[in-house]
Amino acid sequence: MSVLIFTEIDNGALKKSSLEAVYYGSEVAKMKGTTATVLAIGTATDDELAKAGNFGASKVLHANDSRLANGNIQAYSDVLSLAVTQEGAETIILAMSSLGNAVAARVAAKLKASIVSNVTELPDFSNGIKVTRSIYTGKAFAKVEMRGEKQIIAVKKNAISVVESSNLAIVEPFTPTLKESDFAVKVTGTHKASGIVSLPEADLVVSAGRGLKGPENWSIVEDLANALGAATACSKPVSDLDWRPHHEHVGQTGIKVSPNLYIAAGISGAIQHLAGVNSSKVIVVINKDPEAPFFKAADYGIVGDVFDILPRLTKAVKAL
Amino acid sequence: MKILVCVTSVPDTTAKISFTDGDTKFNKAGVTFITGPYDDYALSRAVELKEQTGGTLTVLNVGEVDSEQVIRKCLAIGADDAIRVNCEPKDSYFTAVQIATIAAQEKYDLILMGRESIDYNSGVVHGLVGEMLGIPSLSPIMKLEIDGTTAKMTREIEGGKEDIEANLPLVLGCQEPIAEWKIPNMRGIMTARTKPLRVVEPVGEDMTFTEKYMLPAPKGACKMILAENAEDLIGFLRSEAKVL
Ligand SMILES: Cc1cc2nc3c(=O)[nH]c(=O)nc-3n(C[C@H](O)[C@H](O)[C@H](O)COP(=O)(O)OP(=O)(O)OC[C@H]3O[C@@H](n4cnc5c(N)ncnc54)[C@H](O)[C@@H]3O)c2cc1C
Numbered sequence: 001m002s003v004l005i006f007t008e009i010d011n012g013a014l015k016k017s018s019l020e021a022v023y024y025g026s027e028v029a030k031m032k033g034t035t036a037t038v039l040a041i042g043t044a045t046d047d048e049l050a051k052a053g054n055f056g057a058s059k060v061l062h063a064n065d066s067r068l069a070n071g072n073i074q075a076y077s078d079v080l081s082l083a084v085t086q087e088g089a090e091t092i093i094l095a096m097s098s099l100g101n102a103v104a105a106r107v108a109a110k111l112k113a114s115i116v117s118n119v120t121e122l123p124d125f126s127n128g129i130k131v132t133r134s135i136y137t138g139k140a141f142a143k144v145e146m147r148g149e150k151q152i153i154a155v156k157k158n159a160i161s162v163v164e165s166s167n168l169a170i171v172e173p174f175t176p177t178l179k180e181s182d183f184a185v186k187v188t189g190t191h192k193a194s195g196i197v198s199l200p201e202a203d204l205v206v207s208a209g210r211g212l213k214g215p216e217n218w219s220i221v222e223d224l225a226n227a228l229g230a231a232t233a234c235s236k237p238v239s240d241l242d243w244r245p246h247h248e249h250v251g252q253t254g255i256k257v258s259p260n261l262y263i264a265a266g267i268s269g270a271i272q273h274l275a276g277v278n279s280s281k282v283i284v285v286i287n288k289d290p291e292a293p294f295f296k297a298a299d300y301g302i303v304g305d306v307f308d309i310l311p312r313l314t315k316a317v318k319a320l
Numbered sequence: 321m322k323i324l325v326c327v328t329s330v331p332d333t334t335a336k337i338s339f340t341d342g343d344t345k346f347n348k349a350g351v352t353f354i355t356g357p358y359d360d361y362a363l364s365r366a367v368e369l370k371e372q373t374g375g376t377l378t379v380l381n382v383g384e385v386d387s388e389q390v391i392r393k394c395l396a397i398g399a400d401d402a403i404r405v406n407c408e409p410k411d412s413y414f415t416a417v418q419i420a421t422i423a424a425q426e427k428y429d430l431i432l433m434g435r436e437s438i439d440y441n442s443g444v445v446h447g448l449v450g451e452m453l454g455i456p457s458l459s460p461i462m463k464l465e466i467d468g469t470t471a472k473m474t475r476e477i478e479g480g481k482e483d484i485e486a487n488l489p490l491v492l493g494c495q496e497p498i499a500e501w502k503i504p505n506m507r508g509i510m511t512a513r514t515k516p517l518r519v520v521e522p523v524g525e526d527m528t529f530t531e532k533y534m535l536p537a538p539k540g541a542c543k544m545i546l547a548e549n550a551e552d553l554i555g556f557l558r559s560e561a562k563v564l
């Protein structure tokens with residue numbers, strides 16, 4: 001009966017988006033009159049995992065098989081579906097991510113469950129189980145009834161405001177028997193930028209476009225991002241031109257972000273770009289063209305030259 | 321090699337989204353439909369692989385009759401034949417059942433599709449199909465080479481990428497820069513008209529039901545700050561917007 005939350009571990013701790021999902025799942029559990037259990041796969045200490053209790057979980061199942069160190073889609077989906085069976089869970093919650101969605105999809109097929117992504121609010125249990133999801137890359141929403149006996153809900157960042165407590169969860173080892181075929185896919189190399197704020201997880205994002213003129217000018221973007229503790233992002237032409245790595249590209253055909261603050265410098269605000277950032281809480285636009293379409297989607301705007309404005313903003317942040 | 325590419329027919333990225341029938345139906349009036357941009361990357365890579373290794377390339381669309389113009393375009397770009405499952409793809413699970421049902425009969429070596437469709441953005445059909453067929457599924461794939469029966473791939477992960485190797489058959493959700501979008505040439509457009517397009521009826525039923533569509537609340541006015549007072553922004557973000 002319990003609600004099960006699939007979480008991801010990064011650097012020995014549960015990811016921020018996963019903790020949001022834990023809180024969401026705990027609220028769902030309250031609505032259903034049951035408890036929330038977390039599944040955590042990978043390396044982390046019990047003390048760290050117990051913090052899931054701050055977000056409302058009563059128990060954490062910890063799967064810490066060394067073969068599960070990489071985000072292996074096949075193996076993770078087997079671990080999750082075995083946890084669902086053990087806990088008798090009906091509702092499975094996770095945070096949207098490229099790994100989470102890929103895992104949840106396979107679990108939906110194993111369990112014959114209804115699956116809905118990009119959920120932006122708590123479910124409505126008044127008549128069946130209904131969720132609100134964002135569609136058309138944030139240009140609209142849909143209210144969807146989940147008809148399966150089991151439901152999988154992938155939650156969008158900032159779907160819910162989290163209230164933390166000081167409760168701790170019980171941590172139990174989870175050691176399911178995995179099949180050889182779960183490890184048929186071999187990861188032969190990992191290339192990950194270290195020490196940066198992860199873009200999909202970030203609360204603050206500083207993004208820049210073709211207005212920056214060339215990759216050699218990105219230090220003014222990075223300086224502001226570092227001063228704020230923000231992640232950096234870019235428009236599609238910037239990653240197409242290889243000025244910035246592809247995983248920074250936001251928009252309709254890139255990463256969709258919904259941070260608290262999105263600062264766009266030298267980006268025109270094409271509809272495909274807006275689609276990926278329009279659910280940000282606050283949008284700031286800096287552009288030398290007062291007619292740039294981005295201003296229509298902005299909360300704060302500055303008409304000016306990025307090469308003048310960005311360094312001044314960095315200075316102002318450092319002076320706080 | 322036998323390749324299947326699954327494509328969606330979606331509103332053009334610049335389309336204005338609106339609804340009719342008491343907000344229960346998408347308003348198609350005045351909207352141009354295109355191949356899903358991610359599916360288009362998958363198709364482009366499939367055409368290149370077919371040129372390298374030979375074999376066949378089939379496109380599959382779960383969609384109503386008006387998506388045939390998108391299917392013809394895929395044929396013009398280089399697919400050999402097409403299958404359309406005649407229904408409205410409203411639910412990921414249902415859509416995946418249609419694809420898996422056909423793939424189970426046809427035994428493709430490689431099943432490619434976009435990482436997500438740009439209408440529902442669910443990003444789960446590749447995983448559902450992989451599990452239904454009992455073969456690995458990987459997404460989002462940004463590089464794909466085939467060496468005999470082994471696929472060498474790069475998958476985007478948060479803040480980076482990983483290199484992966486796996487044996488065929490596989491289901492892959494694709495994204496850029498796996499290939500450049502291809503534009504059909506005149507000869508392709510001519511031959512596409514006579515390439516086979518088989519229409520089949522769906523099986524099973526939806527696991528979700530969309531009750532109602534909604535548009536976001538309109539955005540309030542933008543507060544303009546003069547360039548000479550740019551530093552004031554930081555104060556506003558802290559005391560007014562409360563995001564710092
Ligand atoms: C199918 C499809 C999908 C797409 N998907 C995406 C997507 O996911 N993400 C995305 O970003 N784009 C996407 N695009 C591309 C999109 O249409 C735009 O071309 C792109 O967003 C423009 O990027 P930009 O704003 O950086 O560049 P530009 O449009 O060239 O704009 C540069 C801006 O910088 C300003 N500027 C120049 N110099 C300065 C200066 N010194 N100071 C201040 N401002 C300055 C200019 O006034 C201008 O507004 C897609 C397009 C298609 C067709």
